[in-house]
Every structure is written in structure tokens, then in C-alpha cells.
Amino acid sequence: MNGFRIPLGHGVEQFVDFLTSALKGVFDVISTVLGSFYEGVDWIFATPPFWVVMVALVALGVWRRGWIFGIGTLIGLVLILGVDQWENTMHTISLTLVSTIIAIAISLPLGIWMARSSAASAVVRPILDFLQTMPAFVYLIPAIILFSVGVVPGIVATILFAIAPGVRLTELGIREVDPEVVEAGQAFGASPTRILRQIQLPLARPSIMAGVNQVIMLSLSMVVIAGMVGAPGLGSPIVASFQTIDVGLGFEAGLSVVIVAILLDRLTGSLGGPRKHRLLPSRRASQIEAPATTDEEPLAAAPVRA
Numbered sequence: 448m449n450g451f452r453i454p455l456g457h458g459v460e461q462f463v464d465f466l467t468s469a470l471k472g473v474f475d476v477i478s479t480v481l482g483s484f485y486e487g488v489d490w491i492f493a494t495p496p497f498w499v500v501m502v503a504l505v506a507l508g509v510w511r512r513g514w515i516f517g518i519g520t521l522i523g524l525v526l527i528l529g530v531d532q533w534e535n536t537m538h539t540i541s542l543t544l545v546s547t548i549i550a551i552a553i554s555l556p557l558g559i560w561m562a563r564s565s566a567a568s569a570v571v572r573p574i575l576d577f578l579q580t581m582p583a584f585v586y587l588i589p590a591i592i593l594f595s596v597g598v599v600p601g602i603v604a605t606i607l608f609a610i611a612p613g614v615r616l617t618e619l620g621i622r623e624v625d626p627e628v629v630e631a632g633q634a635f636g637a638s639p640t641r642i643l644r645q646i647q648l649p650l651a652r653p654s655i656m657a658g659v660n661q662v663i664m665l666s667l668s669m670v671v672i673a674g675m676v677g678a679p680g681l682g683s684p685i686v687a688s689f690q691t692i693d694v695g696l697g698f699e700a701g702l703s704v705v706i707v708a709i710l711l712d713r714l715t716g717s718l719g720g721p722r723k724h725r726l727l728p729s730r731r732a733s734q735i736e737a738p739a740t741t742d743e744e745p746l747a748a749a750p751v752r753a
Contacts, residue, residue: 463589478599481545485598489541489679497533501525504710511717523706530699532681536707539670539680542598543711546605546666551659554610558617558658559643568618575611583608583669587676601673601682608669612661620654621647660715667708681707 467474492500501524509517527536561568586607590600624647632642648655674682681700688697 463592467593474593477603478594481549481599481602482597484549485541485545485602488545489538492537492541493534497528500537501528507714508710511714516713520710523710527703527706530703532684532700532703535679535681535684535700536703539667539682539704540707540711542601542605542670542673542678542680543663543666543707546602546609546670547659547663549602550606550610550662550666551613553606554613554658554662555617555655558614558655559621561614561618562621562647571614575614578607579611583672584675586669587673591676596677598678600676601670601678604673604676605666605669609662609665612665613658616654616658616661617651620651620658623654624650656715660712663711663715664708667704667711671704 501521504524505517505521508520527533557571561571583604586604587600590604594600594603621643628646628650629642632646637645670678670680671682671685674680674686681704684696684700685704687693688695688700
């Protein structure tokens with residue numbers, strides 16, 4: 448070639464340097480807030496004895512998915528404890544939840560805005576394409592420059608990496624609500640806010656929850672990569688095993704990630720529908736939960752045989 452080169456990377460580097468110097472106070476506040484948020488969530492999971500957290504997670508699994516899933520949850524958690532990755536797993540869950548909560552808090556209103564405004568959708572969609580196609584490791588570079596090393600750059604990179612599916616599926620779910628249902632609400636004089644709250648969001652719930660599930664899965668994958676910038680959790684032993692070629696440590700940490708991924712995936716998937724518990728025998732549960740189908744007087748109870 449003739450030696451011509453577009454100085455795009457140099458321009459981006461200068462822009463990041465400008466942000467670092469001009470908005471240092473803003474980034475310090477963001478770092479303090481995110482760090483405090485993570486420490487609070489991590490205190491909930493990492494401070495209690497392991498059996499307290501284990502009982503809580505197993506009970507949640509039984510409540511949402513049934514006894515079989517609860518037993519599987521117990522086996523998975525005992526396996527994590529047995530390979531001495533319990534503390535790292537709790538850090539990973541905390542980091543995943545913090546990143547997911549912030550990503551969902553941004554993606555839901557942004558998706559609603561895009562569903563209501565075609566212009567906003569046209570502007571935001573290319574940005575989402577950029578975020579989804581950018582390699583995960585690239586997010587770590589500006590995050591380190593702006594927030595140094597540690598948990599905060601991991602959270603920031605994870606939010607940017609995981610936010611796109613939540614926005615897209617929220618917009619998709621609201622746009623796919625039957626227009627006739629919305630028109631019926633308008634005909635009865637419902638305000639746009641009430642239509643959104645009582646019609647569009649409930650009907651779009653399966654799509655929104657699918658977006659939440661994807662955000663959680665992407666966050667979990669990214670927090671492991673964030674171990675390269677000093678973020679705590681299962682990413683640290685994975686990075687250490689890569690540097691020392693320790694196959695056993697890498698397998699143990701990777702297996703722990705798989706168990707956490709399955710646990711979070713099944714639990715968040717159950718939030719989009721009714722509980723799937725089996726706490727009552729099926730015959731008695733059907734007698735208790737069966738609704739009346741007619742307005743007629745109930746039949747007299749059959750006489751009890753001696």
C-alpha cells in the first residue's frame with residue numbers, strides 16, 4: 448500500500464484521555480457507587496455460613512421448580528463446596544447480579560422508549576449492533592483506563608456486553624402486543640401509562656423475561672473474563688490456571704461456572720410463568736386449586752363410607 452492509514456485508533460485514544468482528565472470526578476463517583484453496590488450484595492452471599500446460603504438457594508429452587516430441581520441444586524452446590532470454589536462462586540454470583548440489575552434497569556426503559564418511537568429505535572439499534580458484535584475483551588481496555596483495575600471495570604464491561612438482548616427483547620415484546628387489545632384500552636379511556644402498565648407489559652412479559660435471562664447469561668460469561676482485570680470470582684482461578692497450565696484448577700472453576708449458569712438459567716426461566724412446585728400431592732392439589740367453572744350451586748359432598 449502507499450502508507451496511507453486512517454488514525455481512527457489514535458483518535459479514540461485521545462478521546463478516552465480527554466474523558467479521563469475532564470470527567471475524573473464523575474468516574475470516581477460512579478466507581479464508588481458501583482463498588483458499594485457490589486460490596487453490599489457480596490456481603491449477603493459471602494458473609495453467612497455456606498449452609499445458610501445453600502439452604503436458601505435449595506429452598507428457592509424447590510419453590511420455583513420443584514423437588515427434583517431442588518435436589519439437583521443441592522448436589523451442584525455441594526460439588527462446588529467440595530472443590531473449594533465456594534467463596535469464588537459467591538463473588539461471581541454477586542458480580543453477576545449487580546451487573547444484571549443495572550443492565551435491566553437501563554434496558555427496560557430504553558426498550559419501552561424504542562417500542563414507542565421509531566426514530567429512537569432507528570438511532571439506538573446501530574448502537575446495540577455495535578455492542579453485540581464488539582469482542583468481549585475490547586470492553587476491558589477503556590474500562591481499565593477509566594476505572595483502574597478491580598471489580599468496577601468488570602461491572603462496567605459486563606453491563607455494556609450484556610445490555611443489548613434486554614433492550615431488543617423488551618422492544619420486540621411490546622411491539623408484538625396485539626394492536627386491537629391496545630385500541631380496546633384506548634377506547635375505554637385508559638391513559639398511555641396505564642395501557643403500558645396493565646396491558647403491554649403483562650402481555651410482553653415472556654419476551655421481557657427471555658431478555659432478562661439472556662442478560663444474566665451474558666453477564667455470567669463476562670464476569671469470568673473480567674477476572675483478567677482483577678475482578679473477584681471464578682474468573683481469577685480460571686485466569687491463574689491458564690497462566691500456569693493447571694488443567695485441574697481450570698476444570699474445577701469451569702465446572703462451578705456451569706453449575707451457576709444452569710442454576711440461574713432455570714430460576715430466571717421460571718419467573719416468566721407460574722410456579723412449578725410439587726409441594727402437595729397431585730390429587731389434593733387439584734382439589735384445592737381447581738376453580739369453580741359454573742355459577743350453579745356446588746354438588747353435595749358424597750357420603751363418607753365407614
